[in-house]
Amino acid sequence: MTAHSSxxxxxxxxxxxxxxxxxxxxxxxxxxxxxxxRPDPVREARAKSQMIEEECRLDGDQRAVxxxxxxxxxxxxxxxxxxxxxxxxxxxxxxxxxxxxNDVRDEFKSWCTRRLKALDVERATNDAPTVRERWWSERGxxxxxxxxxxxxxxxxxxxxxxxRPRGDG
Numbered sequence: 830m831t832a833h834s835s836x837x838x839x840x841x842x843x844x845x846x847x848x849x850x851x852x853x854x855x856x857x858x859x860x861x862x863x864x865x866x867r868p869d870p871v872r873e874a875r876a877k878s879q880m881i882e883e884e885c886r887l888d889g890d891q892r893a894v895x896x897x898x899x900x901x902x903x904x905x906x907x908x909x910x911x912x913x914x915x916x917x918x919x920x921x922x923x924x925x926x927x928x929x930x931n932d933v934r935d936e937f938k939s940w941c942t943r944r945l946k947a948l949d950v951e952r953a954t955n956d957a958p959t960v961r962e963r964w965w966s967e968r969g970x971x972x973x974x975x976x977x978x979x980x981x982x983x984x985x986x987x988x989x990x991x992x993r994p995r996g997d998g
Contacts, residue, residue, distance in 0.1 A: 837973040840930035842922045844969030848884030849918040851876040912987035921987045930971035
């Protein structure tokens, strides 16, 4: 893909962990095809009451699994991974691939779920035998990157602006 073709240079993908950014959230929230929405405490409380598991916060080992899974999947698919950063409550990936960005994001989420469940099984004990079912919120953000300077800015953001102590969200 080149800067002069009609194909995007890359995609900037973001998705959140289950239950950490609900419809109505005080930070604002995205409504499909309607963009950013204002906080709505009633809607947020309703969404929270419908959750079937506790919210998901990823620890350091889980974040490492997510990042290595994204790297592995890019290698297998022959996609170019420009940057990945997994935080406790969200993931950012800048990638060039040959599929629609929603499909790329969904493949990452599926493979990360499989590997996170495997880690959960390894960690399971008699005291904590359950394995989480829900890791991610539905969908996520898929932004096309069409210009070199936008690609550089997205990579910089993911690599440096997200580079906080691993305990942060």
